Amino acid sequence: MLNFPRWKQAAIIITCLVGLFMVLPNFLSQQALDKWPRWLPKGQLSLGLDLRGGAHLLYAMELDDVRKDWLDSLRDDARRRLRDAKIAVSAVGISGQTVQVRLARPEDADAALKALRQMIQPLGNPLMGGSGTDIDVQKEGADTFTIAPTEAGLKHRIGNAVDAAIETVRRRVDAVGTKEPHIVREGEGRILVQVPGLQDTAELERLIGETARLSFHEVHPSVTPAEAKAGRVPVGFKIYQGADKREGEYLLRETPVVRGDELSDAGPGFHPQTTQPIVHFSFNNSGARKFGKFTRDHVGKPFAIVLDDKVISAPEIRSAIEGGSGYIEGNFTPETSTKLAIQLRSGALPAKLTIAEKRTVGPSLGNDSIEAGKLAGVIGGLATIVLTILYYGTFGIFACIGLVVHGALTVALMSLFGSALTLPGIAGLVLGIAMAVDANVLIYERIREEVRNGKSPVAAIDAGFTRAFVTIADSQLTTLACAIVMFWLGAGPIRGFAVTLTIGICTSIFASVTVVRLLIYYWLNAQPRGKGTRLALPV
Amino acid sequence: MRFIPNFRGFDFFPHDLRLPFMRYKGLCLALSLIAMALSLAVILQRGFNYGVDFTGGSVIEVQSKTGAADIAGLREKLNQLGVGSVQIQSFGTPSDVLIRVEQQKGGEAEQKAAIAKVTEALGAQYEQRRFESVGPAVSGELRWTGFKAVVAGLLAICAYVWLRFEWQFAAGAIVALTHDVLLVAGIFSFLQLEFDLSIVAALLTILGYSVNDTVVVSDRIRENLRKYKKMELNALLDLSINETLSRTILTGCTAIAVLLALYIFGGEVIRNFNLAMLLGVVIGTYSSIFIGAPLLGYLGVKRDWTGAPTPAAPGAAQRRARAA
Numbered sequence: 088m089l090n091f092p093r094w095k096q097a098a099i100i101i102t103c104l105v106g107l108f109m110v111l112p113n114f115l116s117q118q119a120l121d122k123w124p125r126w127l128p129k130g131q132l133s134l135g136l137d138l139r140g141g142a143h144l145l146y147a148m149e150l151d152d153v154r155k156d157w158l159d160s161l162r163d164d165a166r167r168r169l170r171d172a173k174i175a176v177s178a179v180g181i182s183g184q185t186v187q188v189r190l191a192r193p194e195d196a197d198a199a200l201k202a203l204r205q206m207i208q209p210l211g212n213p214l215m216g217g218s219g220t221d222i223d224v225q226k227e228g229a230d231t232f233t234i235a236p237t238e239a240g241l242k243h244r245i246g247n248a249v250d251a252a253i254e255t256v257r258r259r260v261d262a263v264g265t266k267e268p269h270i271v272r273e274g275e276g277r278i279l280v281q282v283p284g285l286q287d288t289a290e291l292e293r294l295i296g297e298t299a300r301l302s303f304h305e306v307h308p309s310v311t312p313a314e315a316k317a318g319r320v321p322v323g324f325k326i327y328q329g330a331d332k333r334e335g336e337y338l339l340r341e342t343p344v345v346r347g348d349e350l351s352d353a354g355p356g357f358h359p360q361t362t363q364p365i366v367h368f369s370f371n372n373s374g375a376r377k378f379g380k381f382t383r384d385h386v387g388k389p390f391a392i393v394l395d396d397k398v399i400s401a402p403e404i405r406s407a408i409e410g411g412s413g414y415i416e417g418n419f420t421p422e423t424s425t426k427l428a429i430q431l432r433s434g435a436l437p438a439k440l441t442i443a444e445k446r447t448v449g450p451s452l453g454n455d456s457i458e459a460g461k462l463a464g465v466i467g468g469l470a471t472i473v474l475t476i477l478y479y480g481t482f483g484i485f486a487c488i489g490l491v492v493h494g495a496l497t498v499a500l501m502s503l504f505g506s507a508l509t510l511p512g513i514a515g516l517v518l519g520i521a522m523a524v525d526a527n528v529l530i531y532e533r534i535r536e537e538v539r540n541g542k543s544p545v546a547a548i549d550a551g552f553t554r555a556f557v558t559i560a561d562s563q564l565t566t567l568a569c570a571i572v573m574f575w576l577g578a579g580p581i582r583g584f585a586v587t588l589t590i591g592i593c594t595s596i597f598a599s600v601t602v603v604r605l606l607i608y609y610w611l612n613a614q615p616r617g618k619g620t621r622l623a624l625p626v
Numbered sequence: 627m628r629f630i631p632n633f634r635g636f637d638f639f640p641h642d643l644r645l646p647f648m649r650y651k652g653l654c655l656a657l658s659l660i661a662m663a664l665s666l667a668v669i670l671q672r673g674f675n676y677g678v679d680f681t682g683g684s685v686i687e688v689q690s691k692t693g694a695a696d697i698a699g700l701r702e703k704l705n706q707l708g709v710g711s712v713q714i715q716s717f718g719t720p721s722d723v724l725i726r727v728e729q730q731k732g733g734e735a736e737q738k739a740a741i742a743k744v745t746e747a748l749g750a751q752y753e754q755r756r757f758e759s760v761g762p763a764v765s766g767e768l769r770w771t772g773f774k775a776v777v778a779g780l781l782a783i784c785a786y787v788w789l790r791f792e793w794q795f796a797a798g799a800i801v802a803l804t805h806d807v808l809l810v811a812g813i814f815s816f817l818q819l820e821f822d823l824s825i826v827a828a829l830l831t832i833l834g835y836s837v838n839d840t841v842v843v844s845d846r847i848r849e850n851l852r853k854y855k856k857m858e859l860n861a862l863l864d865l866s867i868n869e870t871l872s873r874t875i876l877t878g879c880t881a882i883a884v885l886l887a888l889y890i891f892g893g894e895v896i897r898n899f900n901l902a903m904l905l906g907v908v909i910g911t912y913s914s915i916f917i918g919a920p921l922l923g924y925l926g927v928k929r930d931w932t933g934a935p936t937p938a939a940p941g942a943a944q945r946r947a948r949a950a
Binding site: 137444446447448449455462463464470475480484515524529539557558563576610 | 631634761764833845893895
């Protein structure tokens with residue numbers, strides 16, 4: 088076992104060096120980092136909100152709103168389809184979590200079932216093996232039908248609503264000009280917004296709470312924005328900026344043709360003939376009427392879709408759009424069409440968002456915590472080093488080198504995975520160090536035991552590593568099982584802790600076993616050999 | 627290697643010590659059971675001083691800009707605002723104050739209004755350093771998640787131990803771990819220390835540490851079971867505990883040293899967390915020696931491990947040769 092092939096030695100040393108290099112930027116000031124050669128790593132460990140200060144807002148979506156909206160639109164859809172199929176109904180209404188339809192004449196039942204079944208949409212990508220449908224249509228009696236959302240359908244719907252809401256929230260948070268906001272979905276119907284450095288959240292809360300403005304505008308038929316800028320802006324028109332990466336400016340009529348609150352749905356799709364990605368949309372009745380009239384009068388001319396005063400798309404009207412639904416063609420990729428659909432849907436929040444949890448930490452407290460953590464870390468680290476070297480002599484020094492490598496690799500991996508260091512995370516690091524020390528203690532105690540049992544030094548070292556490794560693996564794996572449970576079930580601080588602990592466990596096996604073994608291998612090779620010299624273990 | 631001095635460490639641990647743990651196994655188990663029952667009684671009777679994570683409501687940490695904070699004055703002023711009971715406590719230094727506003731009836735808007743009142747009453751003399759507010763829906767969920775996490779952690783560990791060892795080991799581990807978690811929780815309940823999400827994390831960590839300890843002892847027991855096929859079980863358990871005692875104590879001391887440093891210097895925010903970890907390490911070390919192994923003594927264990935893949939044990943052969 089105490090044989091190390093060259094490539095293995097090289098691999099271990101390179102891993103250690105890479106780890107150390109990746110940690111180095113954490114000890115440098117920003118000025119020094121700017122002068123840093125470009126090929127060296129620059130990433131610093133990002134700090135959690137509890138350490139750097141910032142705001143953490145957890146929004147909960149009113150899922151009942153989503154459910155109710157859907158039932159409403161299902162009811163309208165059912166009514167329209169039956170009307171189109173010329174089937175008379177006596178009642179269409181919502182009862183509980185279903186839509187109930189009663190026909191005027193029972194003999195229409197078969198036709199009605201056929202019409203209603205067309206409402207069923209498959210869920211998921213059919214190419215990937217779709218997973219059921221979004222609604223169930225059942226015939227209850229001779230002339231009654233129920234349309235009931237399925238569990239999966241509801242989940243899908245809520246997922247869409249949350250995605251749309253996230254898009255809206257992101258745009259609004261960006262509007263405050265905050266740096267690196269972190270906006271993610273959490274569980275079912277929750278959105279977590281984390282903004283580092285922000286303490287007064289009043290402005291942010293107001294912005295997130297307000298409804299977005301989406302509108303469809305007429306583009307000026309002849310005057311270009313440049314001309315308008317140079318000369319005079321025509322009466323009733325205004326210059327709008329393009330959003331995001333859409334460059335340029337647009338001269339649009341200030342009063343919109345239709346407002347976004349009249350949009351009832353939007354989704355990505357593909358053009359049936361050209362198979363180009365497109366975006367479907369549909370208006371409610373009044374929106375459909377206005378939009379129909381406008382497009383009839385403006386075939387061949389562009390119109391602009393404006394979101395929060397920025398033009399997100401300016402497609403050309405190919406034909407009059409009657410009936411309230413149509414599609415937008417453009418140079419879309421599947422991704423951009425999905426994004427635009429989400430933006431259209433998210434123009435207004437799909438459901439009310441309420442703050443379920445809010446935590447803010449001021450920068451001064453964050454600084455105090457960092458200082459306290461550093462002090463405690465240094466003192467705890469020194470105590471460990473002194474104890475280990477005192478107890479294990481030269482081998483104790485090796486263990487400490489292993490510890491340094493362990494710390495460096497843990498921090499390096501954390502920066503690599505982009506996981507932030509939080510206050511409980513510091514405790515996780517400390518526990519990781521304790522586990523790393525434990526691994527060395529297990530090995531060295533075993534070596535001493537084998538020596539006491541009369542083994543030769545080399546054989547004792549060999550046995551120490553082999554035997555102790557089983558124990559180390561067992562104990563680390565049980566802790567790992569615990570950490571995985573924490574990550575899986577835990578929230579917020581527990582998660583941060585679990586991540587650091589997991590990384591710590593993984594690196595400790597490398598640093599405290601492999602690296603220390605290599606060091607002892609070098610040490611053995613450096614000892615004087617020959618007849619008469621008896622090798623004494625410094626443990 | 628030339629730069630590293632060659633010197634021996636002090637092996638100050640008395641390795642010849644053969645403490646007769648098993649002689650007192652009944653007493654140890656009885657004491658542990660009593661401690662567990664007491665903890666449970668305390669928890670049931672006094673309950674926990676749950677933090678806002680679990681009860682809902684808001685916490686504001688403020689720091690006085692003008693030296694020591696007037697806690698009595700604040701208490702009087704804030705409790706007259708009509709936002710329910712407002713708890714005020716000093717937090718670390720004399721100038722730091724923790725203000726806790728209970729969950730208002732009526733939801734988010736009322737809570738916001740109550741906080742605005744408190745902030746206004748505090749005035750410009752206090753700098754707001756931290757604010758936490760948890761709604762009733764989330765707090766109920768967090769409490770449930772926390773409980774689930776601890777139980778699932780326990781079960782995951784047991785499953786692993788069962789897989790790697792025998793069911794008797796898993797039984798010993800689950801009793802030892804339940805003991806640790808229950809005792810730490812009991813102490814928190816007895817002292818009415820704030821119990822929040824970070825304490826749940828601490829309990830999970832204690833599980834991790836304690837099982838680590840238990841596994842080390844179990845591993846040695848298993849090894850000795852293979853080595854000494856004829857040795858009486860209690861003597862074998864004693865031998866195994868004694869053989870691993872130096873590592874148990876050394877690792878425990880290192881962990882305690884580090885945690886003590888964190889407890890003293892790590893700041894107020896994670897003080898309770900560190901206290902829980904400290905208690906857990908001490909109790910966990912105790913339980914792996916005095917609960918896990920003694921329980922094996924009672925439960926008995928499979929003695930024939932020949933079927934299992936056994937690493938060669940030349941040490942045993944040597945020892946037997948010397949004895950003969």
